[in-house]
Amino acid sequence: MVNVQESLKVKREVLEISSEIMSESGQFLRKAGFIEILPVIISPITDPLNHSVFDASIDYYDGKYSLTKSMIFHKQLAVRVFPKIFTFSPNIRLETEDKKSTGRHLIEFTQLDLEVKGAKRDDILTLIENMFVEVFKDVDEKFGQIIRSMNPHFSIPKIPFERVKYLEAYDEYGPDFETILSKRATEPFWLIDIPIEEREFYDRLDGDGKVLVDMDLIYPYGFGEAISGGEREYEYEKILYRMNLKGNDHETLRWYLDEVKKGIPPSAGCGIGIERLTRFVCNLKHVSEARLFAKLPGTVSI
Numbered sequence: 001m002v003n004v005q006e007s008l009k010v011k012r013e014v015l016e017i018s019s020e021i022m023s024e025s026g027q028f029l030r031k032a033g034f035i036e037i038l039p040v041i042i043s044p045i046t047d048p049l050n051h052s053v054f055d056a057s058i059d060y061y062d063g064k065y066s067l068t069k070s071m072i073f074h075k076q077l078a079v080r081v082f083p084k085i086f087t088f089s090p091n092i093r094l095e096t097e098d099k100k101s102t103g104r105h106l107i108e109f110t111q112l113d114l115e116v117k118g119a120k121r122d123d124i125l126t127l128i129e130n131m132f133v134e135v136f137k138d139v140d141e142k143f144g145q146i147i148r149s150m151n152p153h154f155s156i157p158k159i160p161f162e163r164v165k166y167l168e169a170y171d172e173y174g175p176d177f178e179t180i181l182s183k184r185a186t187e188p189f190w191l192i193d194i195p196i197e198e199r200e201f202y203d204r205l206d207g208d209g210k211v212l213v214d215m216d217l218i219y220p221y222g223f224g225e226a227i228s229g230g231e232r233e234y235e236y237e238k239i240l241y242r243m244n245l246k247g248n249d250h251e252t253l254r255w256y257l258d259e260v261k262k263g264i265p266p267s268a269g270c271g272i273g274i275e276r277l278t279r280f281v282c283n284l285k286h287v288s289e290a291r292l293f294a295k296l297p298g299t300v301s302i
């Protein structure tokens with residue numbers, strides 16, 4: 001158990017910066033033609049993820065609701081209605097205790113999740129690069145002095161970010177390449193073309209059948225993963241094939257599969273962890289210092 005005092009021990013300036021990050025990124029996206037939709041907290045379908053977490057579901061009458069692990073499927077459906085959407089989406093992932101000390105994991109966190117109908121991966125990379133510059137400039141203008149007192153490395157990111165191919169990095173540096181490259185880097189960089197076995201079924205498979213048209217953004221100075229996203233599969237047969245490869249149960253995702261059968265548009269998008277971004281800007285040891293009421297893996301707190 002973590003006591004309430006601990007849950008409230010977050011610097012006031014950090015909260016102000018986090019609030020500004022959310023405000024400015026929302027403003028940037030609205031200017032770029034996006035609308036903000038409300039988050040979905042419970043649904044019969046949610047992201048199966050590529051790693052296992054404890055179940056977070058609720059029996060309800062003759063059905064079952066899951067707490068949202070990510071809004072991926074709702075995003076793919078939402079772009080049927082409006083082509084560019086974003087939401088500040090609370091995600092629940094009941095991670096195992098070993099993730100407590102990574103510095104990057106909370107069992108409840110918020111991602112700025114966005115999706116664009118008809119977009120390609122490159123469109124999303126450029127959008128995010130421009131958004132980062134805008135947000136960093138804004139927080140610098142408003143909180144530059146306090147940020148620099150916490151973070152001697154703070155700077156406006158230089159775009160375009162470097163694009164590193166997953167398998168090339170793996171070959172050169174071995175299985176720990178992400179940590180090695182993140183520690184060595186002084187600017188955020190993209191990790192692209194992630195192998196099929198490392199990801200969920202919904203990111204689009206490239207023609208070679210081995211890597212996906214997707215990406216992670218990695219922060220420098222050892223802060224690690226910031227964003228994940230990609231182009232999406234949208235054709236029924238391909239989605240079934242990918243689900244079968246992963247062993248995803250069709251019945252669990254029936255609501256989604258029925259809609260895919262009717263037709264969902266091609267799209268691309270990504271999700272940006274707000275606590276991780278705040279942590280990076282403010283140079284915090286752990287994401288738990290980036291929000292109030294943080295919930296660490298393996299603990300219970302308010």
Ligand code: ASN
Binds near residue numbers: 228269
């Ligand atoms: N939000 C991510 C995406 O858009 C998915 C995730 O969080 N697992 O690809």
